[in-house]
Amino acid sequence: MAVTWDSFAVGDTLPERVKTPGIAELVKFAAGSGDFNPLHYDYGSMQAKKLGSIIVHGRYKYASLGQLVCEWLGHSGRISRISCEYRGMDLPDRPLICRGHVVRKWEQDGAKLAELALWIENADGAITTPGSAIVAFD
Amino acid sequence: MADRIVITEAMRSRIGCDFPAWIYEVTTTSVRAFARGVGCTDPVYYDEAAARAAGYRGLPAPPTYLGTPIFIPDQSSDISSRPLAAEPSIEHGLAAQLDGGTDTEYYAQICAGDTLSAVSRITDLELRQSKSLGQMLVMTSETTFTRLDTGACVAMQRRRWIFY
Numbered sequence: 001m002a003v004t005w006d007s008f009a010v011g012d013t014l015p016e017r018v019k020t021p022g023i024a025e026l027v028k029f030a031a032g033s034g035d036f037n038p039l040h041y042d043y044g045s046m047q048a049k050k051l052g053s054i055i056v057h058g059r060y061k062y063a064s065l066g067q068l069v070c071e072w073l074g075h076s077g078r079i080s081r082i083s084c085e086y087r088g089m090d091l092p093d094r095p096l097i098c099r100g101h102v103v104r105k106w107e108q109d110g111a112k113l114a115e116l117a118l119w120i121e122n123a124d125g126a127i128t129t130p131g132s133a134i135v136a137f138d
Numbered sequence: 139m140a141d142r143i144v145i146t147e148a149m150r151s152r153i154g155c156d157f158p159a160w161i162y163e164v165t166t167t168s169v170r171a172f173a174r175g176v177g178c179t180d181p182v183y184y185d186e187a188a189a190r191a192a193g194y195r196g197l198p199a200p201p202t203y204l205g206t207p208i209f210i211p212d213q214s215s216d217i218s219s220r221p222l223a224a225e226p227s228i229e230h231g232l233a234a235q236l237d238g239g240t241d242t243e244y245y246a247q248i249c250a251g252d253t254l255s256a257v258s259r260i261t262d263l264e265l266r267q268s269k270s271l272g273q274m275l276v277m278t279s280e281t282t283f284t285r286l287d288t289g290a291c292v293a294m295q296r297r298r299w300i301f302y
Contacts, residue, residue: 019177021177025177028174028175028177029175029176030175031171031175032168032171032172032173032174032175032176033172033175033219034206034207034209034218034219034220035217035218035219036216036217036218036219037217037218058237058240059202059237059240060175060176062202062240063172063175063176063200063201063202063203064176064177065201066176066200066201066202067176067177067178067200067201069201070180070200070201071180075182075192075193075194078244078247079201079244080243080244081241081242081243081244082201082202082241082242083239083240083241083242083296084239084240085238085239085298086236086237086238086239
């Protein structure tokens with residue numbers, strides 16, 4: 001259920017979105033994004049052997065944080081800015097727990113804005129992908 | 139692992155210079171493929187009637203999707219699909235690379251049917267020390283995306299590249 005400007009407050013938590021991409025999902029993301037680095041799908045590649053495993057695309061995680069925001073926001077608002085850092089690697093077939101909360105809510109020059117803290121944590125609770133977003137409501 | 143990286147004058151001179159423009163296409167097929175690749179379930183990314191009912195001109199670009207760069211075999215990377223000459227780069231001589239982060243700012247809604255011209259520039263080069271990687275060269279770039287039909291700038295994406 002999407003929020004409206006009046007239905008949320010600073011401190012509110014976004015409904016979390018858990019994704020557990022396996023190789024099939026990473027192959028689909030490679031097709032959709034054009035990132036065919038074998039590090040993300042081929043355990044036998046030089047890159048994967050060096051790391052000991054294939055890893056989830058950073059841009060898959062970035063897009064997943066975007067998905068988290070849009071599922072909360074619905075279509076009567078839009079993302080004005082979204083960013084993240086790829087601090088830790090994530091392995092396939094493990095849960096990526098996408099979370100966020102509202103850190104600020106304000107009006108500026110007629111625009112209704114909110115700032116969100118976003119992150120992905122792994123099953124051990126380590127934050128692999130911290131991020132943030134600014135959303136604007138119609 | 140590099141002992142000592144030097145940012146040369148030649149490298150510094152690249153800061154602020156535009157790389158060649160490249161076309162990024164946002165089509166119904168490419169929007170659906172990206173949404174499917176992420177695992178988006180919202181029908182607006184797939185069904186044009188649903189997109190229009192939600193108030194969009196066409197299928198909206200999923201968050202973080204800024205179109206697919208045109209692929210031409212001898213001008214595009216077969217690994218990343220990105221344009222070879224248009225992607226920001228400097229001659230640093232370092233073997234390894236990591237993606238440090240992505241920051242996208244939107245000025246207008248992007249939808250299927252939009253054809254965008256992307257122009258990149260390097261905005262910063264700095265040296266940093268990492269406990270695990272040693273000395274690193276951190277490059278920041280900015281890419282502006284402009285609609286070919288209206289000339290309007292619709293988005294800007296900053297990227298942090300880590301070389302070591």
